[in-house]
Amino acid sequence: MQRNSVRTTVAFAFAATLIGSMAATGQTVAGDPACSLARAAGKYGVSDSGIVVGIGPRVAIGLVTLDAAGNLKGTVTANLNGTVSESTASGTISVNPDCTGVANINEFDPSGNLLLTATESAVWDDNMRELRLIFTSAKLPDGTPLAAVISGNARKLVP
Numbered sequence: 317m318q319r320n321s322v323r324t325t326v327a328f329a330f331a332a333t334l335i336g337s338m339a340a341t342g343q344t345v346a347g348d349p350a351c352s353l354a355r356a357a358g359k360y361g362v363s364d365s366g367i368v369v370g371i372g373p374r375v376a377i378g379l380v381t382l383d384a385a386g387n388l389k390g391t392v393t394a395n396l397n398g399t400v401s402e403s404t405a406s407g408t409i410s411v412n413p414d415c416t417g418v419a420n421i422n423e424f425d426p427s428g429n430l431l432l433t434a435t436e437s438a439v440w441d442d443n444m445r446e447l448r449l450i451f452t453s454a455k456l457p458d459g460t461p462l463a464a465v466i467s468g469n470a471r472k473l474v475p
Contacts, residue, residue, distance in 0.1 A: 353411050363378075386410060392423065445472045
């Protein structure tokens, strides 16, 4: 049970990081907000690190794709307290004109079982090429909350 919690937490952190890395490049067109889903759309390299209180330290990396409709998907490799896991992430993200946003992410194991759900707050910078994020909530499939103290960065990949 604790191993699943650890894998779920690791997967969640990675997903959050991936979402954070979905900042887009591009010039603002007259009338368009400085930051928007359209400008955030793209593929990102993500990393995050921190601790899941009561479980241990975690680090994660991944690739995440964000579309202009606010959907995200990606893959994550995470290490939670010494246990390495692979997972997929999917969810939604919002982007405000002031370059802040919120991501809601679900992490799944290779068999498609839900590992965890997470919410992250994000801020884009560097002309929407980079995203900074922090986990604001994480919970297991049964609703058990996880105390995740995790932050990360995401950077848009150049095609």
